[in-house]
Amino acid sequence: AQKVTQAQTEISVVEKEDVTLDCVYETRDTTYYLFWYKQPPSGELVFLIRRNSFDEQNEISGRYSWNFQKSTSSFNFTITASQVVDSAVYFCALSEKNYGGSQGNLIFGKGTKLSVKP
Amino acid sequence: NAGVMQNPRHLVRRRGQEARLRCSPMKGHSHVYWYRQLPEEGLKFMVYLQKENIIDESGMPKERFSAEFPKEGPSILRIQQVVRGDSAAYFCASSPFVMDRGEKLFFGSGTQLSVL
Numbered sequence: 001a002q003k004v005t006q007a008q009t010e011i012s013v014v015e016k017e018d019v020t021l022d023c024v025y026e027t028r029d030t031t032y033y034l035f036w037y038k039q040p041p042s043g044e045l046v047f048l049i050r051r052n053s054f055d056e057q058n059e060i061s062g063r064y065s066w067n068f069q070k071s072t073s074s075f076n077f078t079i080t081a082s083q084v085v086d087s088a089v090y091f092c093a094l095s096e097k098n099y100g101g102s103q104g105n106l107i108f109g110k111g112t113k114l115s116v117k118p
Numbered sequence: 119n120a121g122v123m124q125n126p127r128h129l130v131r132r133r134g135q136e137a138r139l140r141c142s143p144m145k146g147h148s149h150v151y152w153y154r155q156l157p158e159e160g161l162k163f164m165v166y167l168q169k170e171n172i173i174d175e176s177g178m179p180k181e182r183f184s185a186e187f188p189k190e191g192p193s194i195l196r197i198q199q200v201v202r203g204d205s206a207a208y209f210c211a212s213s214p215f216v217m218d219r220g221e222k223l224f225f226g227s228g229t230q231l232s233v234l
Contacts, residue, residue, distance in 0.1 A: 044225060046225075050222050091161070105176075105177070109160050110160045
C-alpha cells in the first residue's frame, strides 16, 4: 500500500538553528515522484520540490536541502539557519505512476508543524 | 498570472443545507483536482476532473458529494445535506498535464467549510 509517514507532528526551534523534517514513504511502484509542500498560516499550499524515483541526487536551494535515499525510503528536508518566516506546516507527498489507483492522486503525509521562534 | 482561485474562502452552513465550492484553475490548466483536509490530517484526494469529464472520483464519498468541471466556468464541488463531519478545508489544485507525468500541482488557498 502507498503511504507517507511524517513522524514529527510538531517541531519548535530558535531562529538560526538548523532543522530536519523527516519523511518516509511506502510504494510498490518503481516509478514514482516525491514532493514537499509548505502551508504557511495563510493556508495555501506552496510547492517546494519534486523528485522522481530515478534521481537520487540531493538538492540544495538556498537554505533548503533535500536528502533522497531509496535504500531507506526516505526523503528528508533540511532548513539551514531557520528564520521566523519558515514557520509553517510542511507536507511530504507521493505520486505513483502505476499503482495507487488514480491519476492525480497525491498521497500526503499528515504534515509537520514547524515553529521558528525569534 | 493569477493562481488557482477558490471561493468562498470561508463558508458556514447549517446541517442539512447545501455547500457549493468553486475553483478556477490557473490559465492554461485543464486538469483540476479536489482534496479535503480534516483537522490535524494531511490532504486526502477526492476527485480528478478534466473539462466536462470526471476522470477519477475514487476519493469521493458515495453520497451527497458531486463535482463538475463544465466547458465554461469554474469547477464546482457540491455537498448536499451537509453534516458536521463535512467541516474541513477543501483545496482545489490544477495542472497543465496529467499527474502521471509527475507534474506538480498548483493549489488554491482553500475553502474552509464550517457546518453548525
